[in-house]
Amino acid sequence: EVQLVESGGGLVQPGGSLRLSCAASGFISSDYYIDWVRQAPGTGLEGIARSRNKINSYTTEYAASVKGRFTILRDESKNSLYLQMNSLRTEDTAVYYCVRVSMAGNWFDPWGQGTQVTVSS
Amino acid sequence: DIQMTQSPSSVSASVGDRVTISCRASQGVSSWLAWYQQKPGKAPKLLIYAASNLQSGVPSRFAGSGSGTDFTLTISSLQPEDFATYFCQQANSFPWTFGQGTKVDIK
Numbered sequence: 001e002v003q004l005v006e007s008g009g010g011l012v013q014p015g016g017s018l019r020l021s022c023a024a025s026g027f028i029s030s031d032y033y034i035d036w037v038r039q040a041p042g043t044g045l046e047g048i049a050r051s052r053n054k055i056n057s058y059t060t061e062y063a064a065s066v067k068g069r070f071t072i073l074r075d076e077s078k079n080s081l082y083l084q085m086n087s088l089r090t091e092d093t094a095v096y097y098c099v100r101v102s103m104a105g106n107w108f109d110p111w112g113q114g115t116q117v118t119v120s121s
Numbered sequence: 122d123i124q125m126t127q128s129p130s131s132v133s134a135s136v137g138d139r140v141t142i143s144c145r146a147s148q149g150v151s152s153w154l155a156w157y158q159q160k161p162g163k164a165p166k167l168l169i170y171a172a173s174n175l176q177s178g179v180p181s182r183f184a185g186s187g188s189g190t191d192f193t194l195t196i197s198s199l200q201p202e203d204f205a206t207y208f209c210q211q212a213n214s215f216p217w218t219f220g221q222g223t224k225v226d227i228k
Binding site for chain 1: 153155157163164165166167170171176208210212213215216217218219220221222
């Protein structure tokens with residue numbers, strides 16, 4: 001079964017850091033683009049970061065809202081990805097999903113179950 | 122960024138009803154549009170891609186249409202398991218943006 005499982009969410013103070021993990025199973029993650037999408041009550045769903053596949057040198061792209069603060073990392077040996085989040089703000093509070101990008105277009109299937117990140121003092 | 126606007130924001134319907142949800146993009150996205158279904162506490166699930174293609178395993182009562190800036194998701198005969206929130210997503214240019222969602226609930 002093709003699956004993505006996120007972990008690492010939690011409560012962090014503004015200005016703090018957190019690293020989310022995304023473990024892939026049932027497929028070779030290095031063959032695929034993997035994105036991070038977040039969902040916050042006020043702002044809805046938002047695509048925030050992309051990691052292209054190995055053949056595209058794992059290049060990355062970030063939305064303006066997180067650029068310079070968030071970084072996607074990959075670990076081929078663990079078939080996993082990570083989202084390193086620094087300088088967190090209250091507006092980063094959301095459920096974070098990792099998603100596999102279709103090879104036919106920029107739609108997402110499957111999604112992980114999501115991990116909650118809460119930024120609050 | 123491309124803005125996606127869905128209407129209505131909510132719809133009350135009965136089992137067997139035909140339900141239509143609209144999605145408008147602030148600029149043309151050709152057929153680069155997807156639809157997702159989300160149930161409470163769960164991740165979104167892909168229903169339709171490339172505006173009108175049914176994802177494998179999705180019942181044929183779901184159909185998508187449109188191109189450019191105006192798109193429609195139709196559920197031909199609403200089933201109990203279809204009560205959920207539906208989102209459109211433009212897949213034309215990064216950052217990928219989503220509609221605010223349409224909640225389909227029981228009348």
